[in-house]
Amino acid sequence: MGAMSRAYDIRRDIRRFLSLHALSVTLLTALLSGFMTSPAVASLPANSLHRVSLRQKQHFTRITIALENRPHYTLSRLPGNRLRIRLADTDGPLLKKFRRYSDTNLGGVVFSRSGDSLVLTFPFATDRIWRDVSVDGVNAITLDIGTQFGSPLPPAQRSGRDRIWSGVEKLVRDFDPPLKSEFPFVPTDQILLKNLLDRDGQEVFLAAEAALYKGNLSEAEEGFAQFTSRKTAIQPLALYRLGETHYKLQKYSQALSSFREAEKLWPAFLNLNPAVTFYYGDSIARGGDLSAARSLLxxxxxxxxxxxxxxxxxxxxxxxxxxxxxxxxxxxxxxxVSENFRDNKATWIAMLRLKDRDFLQATPWNYLSLGNAYLDIYRQSNDIDLREESLFKYVLLESLHGEASDALRQVVMFQRKYPRGVYAAVCRTIREVLVAQVYRETEWARKSSGLILFAEEHQDYLAECMEQPEFLQKIVRAYETAGRPIELIRLLSFLLERQWASAGAPFMYETVAENAELLGDTVMAEKYMRMFLQKFASHPRARLILERLGGLLYSEGRHQETRDTLLWLLNRGEKARMAESYYYLGRSLWALRQFAPAYRSMELYLPRGVDHTGKAARLLPDAYYVAASARESAGDRKGALRLIEAGLKKPDLEGRDELLYKAGELHLHAGRTQRAQTYFEQVATKGSDPDWQNLARHALQTLETNAGSKATP
Known part of the structure; x- marks a missing residue:
């Protein structure tokens, strides 16, 4: 009994399988018959336009579209406050007179054709809403656009997402990457190739087929192209393979050209290779000859x-x-297809197409159910390409209608799953928009660490953020608050390599140089200062950067380069932004024994140094000393002495020892030994600098020795 029962179960399963298979074949046959006899094939519109009227009333404008038969139409609200009415299978004139129509509710109506559909598109005012008041059984469509009826429509999109919306309709409806035919790849029989090619030719052709199979399409294209230019026995087969390669490379016009040329040479091949027939038919469709494509497929x-x-x-x-x-x-x-072929990839493709019809009608208030439908397709389908497409459309919905922070997380997740997918470029744009919106919507004043993490995670997507006021300045302040100059340099160096960040390049070059100098990396600091000057010579801050470069060179003892960098400060009409720049120039000129410009530079510094505190003030005693020494070396000892005496009259001047010593030297050289001795004694007894004290004591000893030698007969 057990064996008989099992046999019965097997026979029952076989009958069930055969009946289901027969149903599938019947459905396919019925659908094919529908294709051949439907209006799609006959191309006879089922309706025609009779009349269009626009009437402005007190609170709204009424549009009435009269037709021959009951209309089949869809209403779509488009980005930019536009409304589209698509009349399926409808013929009629493309009325141009309504393009000039305009009132307080709507603008001109544009008539266009999409296949056998008639399309009316028009803009309406920002604060207007619309309602469909068409009556069942009447061969007309009636719409009201105004302000005084019903409740206002919620916004169809979130603000700040315009760049994402741009092109969404084309992306959802028309973006059409190469389709996988699902036919297995069948390499050319090697026995056939032996009759067509020599050994070397066989190796090249088989290598090209292997590249095509593995997806190395550029290599395959190059290989097959070697056999298509000459009229040989292998030419038609090579043309078919080249067309297949071009199709997968999305070079559809080239694919179509190759297929057509191959068909002329070997039309029977299309009956032997259904995959190539599919690629050929799809290329025809993409080329615009939809009737021919439909016939072939x-x-x-x-x-x-x-x-x-x-x-x-x-x-x-x-x-x-x-x-x-x-x-x-x-x-x-x-x-x-979606209802009857559950075990076939086509089910999920068909379901995806059905959901795409609702995409443009989604709003921030009703998109979740559609998004979940896309997610279901993603989770249940086993096809890699279909999973990518359905997940992308879920992410796109979130990007259009979800909260910016949530949508951004979804986009980042998608990019990690499909870093090199067909939607990579689109995702980049979406992420840039969402990154900018999250930045604008977040209060970063007390979130320095958060802003740093945000900038580093999305550093390649900050293009729109760069357009925000004070964005870079806030980033720099965050890093400064956190005390992380190395990470700041790393981020800004990365941004400087991006063309979209070029507007902030001067600020970034300067900031990198500042922080590099802070870290003691003078090589990097000099490099970025010079890059700033090379790229932005006419920038308002270029002169300041030149001065800072001069200061850096001076700190390394590179006096000739300091002189070459800062000598322009002595030109008529020029004025240093930093007072100490005159000091660096004067000191370098003094070291190079160019005394006249040295004291000129120092004397330009002295009045500015007196008015400053900090670094500039600390340099002041040495500036007086160098200026006086330069004048003395130039032969102007009186001028040198006047400078020293002027410096000594400054009551709060630090480092007076060197000036006192220099005053002693000048008086000594002028023969005023007694006064010289007085200055030397002040340094020796009251000075604070041991070096100058030692020099003063040595000078006093020399004076005593000289005085003793003169007193000895």
Missing amino acids: SGLIARLAEKKFAPVLLVRMADILVRQGHEQEALGVYRT
């Missing part, structure tokens, strides 16, 4: 009605119908 579906590939081809056929404007027929195909 219909034949392919008919041949493969009992194969697992047919449902995917049906979905592709429905895509073509949409492009032709036959949305109702396409909708029927999508629904049939």
